[in-house]
Amino acid sequence: MKKLIGPITQLLTLDKLSLKGALKDEQLEILENAGFLIEDDKILEVGIFTDLLAKAESQNTEVIELKGDFVALPGWIDCHTHICFGGSRAQDFAMRNAGKSYLEIAEAGGGIWDTVTQTRNLSHAELAERTVTNANRHLSEGVTTIEVKSGYGLNVTEELKMLRAIQDANSRTKADLIPTCLAAHMKPRDFEGSKEEYLQQISEQLFPILKSENLTNRIDSFIEQSAFSPAEIESYYQKASDLGFDLTVHADQFTTGGSEVAVKFVAKSADHLEASTDLEIALLAKSNTVAVALPGASIGLGCAFTPARKILDQGGSLAIGSDWNPGSAPMGDLVAQASILATFEKLSTAEVLAALTFRAAAALGLEDRGILKKGLLADFNMYATADFREILYHQGKLKPAQVWKRGLKI
DSSP states (O other): OOOEEEEEEEEOTTTOSSSSOOOOOOOEEEEEEEEEETTTEEEEEEEEEHHHHHHHTTTTTTEEEEOSEEOOOEEEOOOOOOOOOSSSSSHHHHHHTTTTTHHHHHHTTOOOHHHHHHHHOOOHHHHHHHHHHHHHHHHHTTTTEEEEEEEESHHOOOOOOOOHHHHHHTTSSEEEEEEEEEETTOOOTTTSSHHHHHHHHHHIIHHHHHTTTTSSEEEBBBTTSSSBBHHHHHHHHHHHTTTEEEEEEESSSSSEEEEEEEEHHHHEEEEEOOTTHHHHHHHHSSSOOEEEHHHHHHHHTTOOOHHHHHHHHOOOOEEEEEOOOSSSSSOHHHHHHHHHHHHHHEEEEEEEEHHTTHHHHTTTTOOOSOOSSTTTTEEEEEESSSOOOHHTTTEEEESEEEEEETTEEE
């Protein structure tokens, strides 16, 4: 059955905006006293509510009439999370704030390996349940599509457990979970061979199962001094590319090199980029690789933000993800983090909204969402306000009054 929803004080379609480069708020398409006509999980029409109402009266259409002021926008898309994990790293956070170094925290039993150990100790069912809980919290805050990485298993068996748990969780939440294999997060401490041997084992043993079980079509890696160098990861990405996987990269978080690999292998996105210099920014801007800022990690670690303003001014495409993880970015509040990044990097509201919707969709290779127009998914949020600028102004405290996913109110 068709549904007509309205009247909506301001409806921001996010349509007719470029995928790359800077944006001004004046470019936003804002429909006033508007409405949606949806059928099943798709948008049939977006327009003025009274016009749509006149059509609806002659058709079998359920009219959902709103009272009061509402702003409608596409559902948020979080293109980078690690919400499938076990345990907590509160000790790491406290030690880091007390001035301890990464090495000192690792020697005290913290760091990524601590999460690997705690994640391995969970059963498939426990891991899936935790992922559902995190996904549903994100969904309640308007995040309708959520990328979810593995990477806390770090062997074939445990990575499969994580990706199967993510697949299971996807069937148990109304949010769409987009799985990514991050088996190349670091060389596990219990692997006796070299980094190259570990990557070879993963690519030879894990990649075929990912394909046969349809667990993911996305391969990620952490290119960093503490993980894998550009030279070490190259054959790994070549194998993934040859098998038809989409690629993404944890790039330039503390040192550069990752973004160059991302561009070379035509990755969908290069994520982090806090250490990117003018050279890397220019390289990304000339490519079709989406630059993904992760302000949650900057807040959690107390380090510089991604140079988002420079990326946009150079003509690059910018998305914003939460990086929700137990170590460096435990907050997981996408809109709050985006609002803070906007303050420090002087991003227009249009640039932030684009980074949380259709540009984030591009980072995931998704073309069916992120804009409110005919034929795309009926994923949208409605905020109880008359002015769309209130959303970022309140820095995450103004939550959606209604979240709609695939044409259904959550």
